[in-house]
Amino acid sequence: MNNRWNQFIYKCWAPFYDVFFNNGMFYRARKKVFQDVYFTSEQRILFVGVGTGADLAFIPHENVNVTAIDYSSEMLQKAKEKYKNSSITFHQMDAQQLTFDSLSFDAVVASLVLSVVPDAEQALKEMTRVVKPKGTILIFDKFETKKKSAAFPKKIFRPFVKLLGTDIGLSFEHVFEASRAHLILKENSSVMLKGMYRKIILQKVEE
Template sequence: MNNVWNKFIYKVGSPLYDYFFNSGMFLAARKRVFQDIAFNKKQKILFVGVGTGADLELIDYSGLDITAVDYSSDMLRKARAKFRNSTITFLEMDAQKLAFKDESFDYVVASLILSVVPDENACFKEMVRVLHRNGKIIIFDKFIPDNRKLSFLKKMLRPIISVFGTDIGRSFEKMIYHTSEKIRVEEDIPIMLNGMYRKIMIGKA
């Protein structure tokens, strides 16, 4: 997994992305993630790895100060088309090197991004860096359960699945360990596929 390969994967996959990841159980999971989140117009909100804008379709974005970034120009093109009449700012940007000042956002939303970027630790550090000291990070992604090892089958499948631009063997707890800033996990609940996919809410300690 690297940036060049990911660009190719999402160029090929962008026409089909919503069919697979914005419908069925993924749509139901996304709805659960955002059902209790109340954004307001005084907050600055960042969507990291916004993709085709699947998450944006689930919130009342009218009047909100939203910046949405993605590394894939093809995915962003679809997102911009969906929200052409909105005030959302769409930017092509590497989530591992966010071009924003420290503590720029009240909310950082990261759906299905930490399992696809080449360096998940760098991406997570950047999300924490740009988060306001009283802000929240909302994560929806797949991680291996804490204190568990991958099964033999998943170990065998992991390099094959990685070719398609996603990693099934990443640990959220290890990401926390590699972060120098103190954070607190305020919510960590299973969302889909027996807890493989989780909703995690984080604040700065």
């Protein structure tokens, strides 16, 4: 996957993305991810890879300072249309090269983005850079499971699925390793498809 291909494929996905990824089990999974997450009016929250804005429905965005970014202008436009009367600030931006100052946000939310960007390790490093000490990074994404029975089918289908704009073979442990010195793993739990889709909460250490 690369940025140019992602721009094209998510331009194609944008008109009907919510039909597949904000309904049924995906809606229930998103709801589960946010059910015990609380934001306050004093906090600055960054949504990385906000897409069509599916996650924004699960937070009190009317009372929270929210900034949302996405690389796809078409996906971002969908989010803007949904929340055109809100105070949310939207930017087209690459998750691998955030233009925000370091230590700018109290929390970062990243749903289904690490499995999409060309360099997931770099994206997590950037999230870590912009979040404040003791701040949290909330991740909802699909990652490689440790079940050996699933390894061979995934190996076969992984190149074809990548053409659809996502990676089904990404190892969270591998991605996390590059930022381990700056983050504490607070939660790593299954939310869908027997652990393939997971809720992960990271906290930045005090430096």
